[in-house]
Amino acid sequence: MHESFENIIDALAERGLYVGASILPASLTSQLYERVLALSSAAQLQSARVGRDARAAEVSAIRSDQTRWLDEKPLEPAEHEARTRIEALRAALNEALFLGARSAELHFAHYAPGASYKTHRDQFGDHDARVVSLVFYLNPVWQDADGGELVIYDDERAPPQTPRAAPQLARVLPIAGTMVAFRSEMFPHEVLPATTHRFSLTGWLRRDG
Ligand code: OGA
Numbered sequence: 263m264h265e266s267f268e269n270i271i272d273a274l275a276e277r278g279l280y281v282g283a284s285i286l287p288a289s290l291t292s293q294l295y296e297r298v299l300a301l302s303s304a305a306q307l308q309s310a311r312v313g314r315d316a317r318a319a320e321v322s323a324i325r326s327d328q329t330r331w332l333d334e335k336p337l338e339p340a341e342h343e344a345r346t347r348i349e350a351l352r353a354a355l356n357e358a359l360f361l362g363a364r365s366a367e368l369h370f371a372h373y374a375p376g377a378s379y380k381t382h383r384d385q386f387g388d389h390d391a392r393v394v395s396l397v398f399y400l401n402p403v404w405q406d407a408d409g410g411e412l413v414i415y416d417d418e419r420a421p422p423q424t425p426r427a428a429p430q431l432a433r434v435l436p437i438a439g440t441m442v443a444f445r446s447e448m449f450p451h452e453v454l455p456a457t458t459h460r461f462s463l464t465g466w467l468r469r470d471g
């Protein structure tokens with residue numbers, strides 16, 4: 263098995279959280295970066311605030327990124343390769359951790375300067391099929407002063423309605439070569455505003471098909 267899969271399995275088993283080297287090779291990460299830049303400049307990413315449902319306005323107060331979902335079987339080579347590798351990770355995690363994850367949903371995300379995603383969870387109780395959250399950062403250059411960290415909170419020591427009072431478990435700079443994986447129900451987390459454009463490929467392993 264892929265050696266980096268072992269590290270992710272161990273970290274998820276022990277802490278529910280992995281922050282470390284990406285399973286995507288550097289060349290693929292840079293192809294994904296080129297891809298999301300092209301999609302972004304062609305206005306192919308959509309704001310979370312765009313939508314017909316009543317929740318759209320509510321959502322825009324929480325998050326201000328723009329996203330584009332990948333197809334089930336992407337035609338674009340970098341997307342296809344990323345999905346193949348992430349599906350392999352899904353299979354390895356299922357085997358080692360009995361996750362029962364039957365599918366992966368993936369989207370590119372673009373946070374323009376100042377955009378953020380306020381403290382939230384990726385899954386609430388049984389209402390959501392998400393079991394593991396994955397984030398692959400794409401920016402080849404990132405300075406500490408650019409901000410845009412993902413902050414992950416420890417939810418065991420504070421009530422969920424006051425996540426800011428909870429200790430920080432991790433602060434992750436969104437730089438290419440880094441990935442994050444965590445059990446979707448375990449950790450409140452937020453994306454801080456950045457001074458520059460912030461790009462990622464984000465996904466969830468899901469219990470449903
Ligand atoms: C999300 C999320 C984290 C990040 O999209 O739900 O929390 O670092 N993203 O982009």
Ligand code: MN
Nearest residue numbers: 382383384451
């Ligand atoms: Mn999230």
